[in-house]
Amino acid sequence: MKVSNETKIGALTAISITLLIIGFNLLNGKSLFRSGEKTIYAVYTNVDGLSAADAVQVSGLTVGSVSGLEVMDRNVGRILVRLSIKKDINIPVNSIASIISADLLGTKAVRIDFGNSGEFLKSGDTIYSQVEGSLTDKLMSSIQPITIRLQATLTRLDSVLSSMYETFDPATRNNLRSAIAGLNTTMQSFSRSSARAGHLIGNLDSLSELLKNNSSGMAAIVENTRKATNAFANGSLDTMMKHLASAMVSMDDILQGIKQSRGSLGKLVYDKALYDNLEAATLNFNRLMEDLRLNPKRYVHFSVFGKKQMPAPIPPDSLSSQ
Secondary structure: OOOOHHHHHHHHHHHHHHHHHHHHHHHOOOOOOOOOEEEEEEEEOOOOOOOOOOEEEEOOEEEEEEEEEEEOOOOOOOEEEEEEEEOOOOOEOOOEEEEEEOOOOOOEEEEEEOOOOOOEOOOOOEOEEEEOOOHHHHHHHHHHHHHHHHHHHHHHHHHHHHHHHHHOOHHHHHHHHHHHHHHHHHHHHHHHHHHHHHHHHHHHHHHHHHHHHOHHHHHHHHHHHHHHHHHHHHHHHHHHHHHHHHHHHHHHHHHHHHHOOOHHHHHHHHOHHHHHHHHHHHHHHHHHHHHHHHOHHHHOOOOOOOOOOOOOOOOHHHHHHO
16 A cells, blocks of 8 residues: 555654654653652742753652742742652652752752651642752852951051051151061071071981991991890899999998008008107108118128228208108
């Protein structure tokens, strides 16, 4: 059976019209199959750019869409928004539907924040509503207090600078220039000090390199120190201290004996008679030695021929010099 061109054109036209109607409804948030959805309403005084087919979200999940917006009075004081939501979503009656910004490009959406009621909305019920500010509004609200404080600060700074300009006389300005010049000199001195500090750091680096190159010798020194410390810890130091304490006790006994005139040294220190005897014996010994020097033949005489030599007297000055 041959189909005429007119029939083909008519069928194509009907299909195109059907697709156009379906697409138009989808763009306006209307679905041809509403059996699995329920409709609830929200009333706003400002929809903030919300349009049909925008998403309805619960906890970030899209559960429906905006199916229509209607003006409720001539003054556009209230706008009725129709929301199509899946039937299996139970929405408490004290939930709130908020118009939010879905992204930075300004796309709007309706977010439903669940309440804690045990009763749930049915198809045709109205939900509480509110409009949240956009991201730009939130940003501007955060910046506005900072802008106000900045303006106030700039105003006060301008007042202070004006007062300073009116207060400073030429002499004060010259002093201020001198202070700035002195500050410049100080900074130059600081730069030179920094250079010297850099040289010092270089020397420290050289010292560190030297220690690194002689690490074996340093390790030997540390090992010897460790051995000495271990020896002291193992009892050598304790033994030495005991011997030292014993020697100190013995020395104390000796000093006590000297102080109490015990022994020869104690008597020599504290016995005046012994001291006088020793001094007299020393004087006599000096006389004997002087006489031996002046008259050696008196003590040692050897002569084959000759007469006996007369002894020479001991000079008093030699004895006194002794």
